[in-house]
Amino acid sequence: MVNGGLQEHLYPVSGSNAMPLRLDWETRLRIALEAAKGLEYLHEHISPPVIHRDFKSSNILLDKNFHAKVSDFGLAKLGPDKAGGHVSTRVLGTQGYVAPEYALTGHLTTKSDVYSYGVVLLELLTGRVPVDTKRPPGEGVLVTWALPRMTDREKVVQIMDPAMEGQYSMKEVIQVAAIAAMCVQPEADYRPLMADVVQSLVPLVKAQRPASKVGKLL
Structure with missing residues (x-):
């Protein structure tokens, strides 16, 4: 894809030949919605559902207009036929994105992808990587650091x-x-469910003013 992966724009590498564009709020919201729609399709419009199993920011590709496409299905698994069921499989994926129940038991469901999506949404909000050993104690794991702040209206900013x-x-x-x-x-x-996530994000994206699709050069 023309603009590479989402990860490249959230965490640009200094000294790289092609200077990435810093994504603005409107663009990040739209990417969040389009990625959610991709997972919704895999989970709810295919039977049996497809579980991506390695959903992360580097697997969200951006076209010339910064529209998002979910990519890399190398670890994908067919999910259970019955609602509420799971498949048991060897634990694979990327550190920081793997759902805790899957990491502990090997039980994989569409909700495992939902967890990974939540981590990506946190990346879009914070501009932080999921695991950063260089950060101070208590801040290295994005979910652990962010979760108590996300549920506090005074601290969410x-x-x-x-x-x-x-x-x-x-x-x-x-x-x-x-x-x-x-x-x-x-x-x-x-x-x-990813359908619920999509439904929640649609009005937020529609409410954005027509504006530049990306922010500024770093």
């Missing part, structure tokens, strides 16, 4: 990527943070 300052309303931040918090719940049963 603390998690936001400084590059987006002034681009969003607190109402929008609270709503998107609430979606992310539900997706990364430790208990799989408490996570939403």
Whole structure:
């Protein structure tokens, strides 16, 4: 894809030949929605459902207009035919994105992908990688650091990527943070379906003013 992976724009490498564009709030919201629609299709419009199993920011590709496409199905598995069931499989995936119940038991469901999606949504909000051993104690694991702040209206702004300052309303931040918090719940049963995530994001994306699709050169 022309603009590479989402990861390249969230965490640009200094000194690279092609200077990536810093994504603005509107673009990040749209990417979140389009990625959610991709997972929704895999989970709810294919029978049996397809579980991606390695959903992460580097597997979201961006076209010339920064529209998102879910990619890399090398680890994908067919899910259970029955609602509420699971498949047992060897634990694979990328550190920081793997759902806790899958890591502990090898039980894989569509809700495992929902957790991974929640981590990506956190990346879009914070501009932080899922696991960063260089950060101070208590801040190295993104979900652990962000979750208590996402559920506190007074602290939620603390998690936001400084590059987006002034681009969003607190109402929008609270709503998107609430979606992310539900997706990364430790208990799989408490996570939403991807259809619910899509339904929640659609009005937020529609409410954005027509504006530039990306922010600025770094």
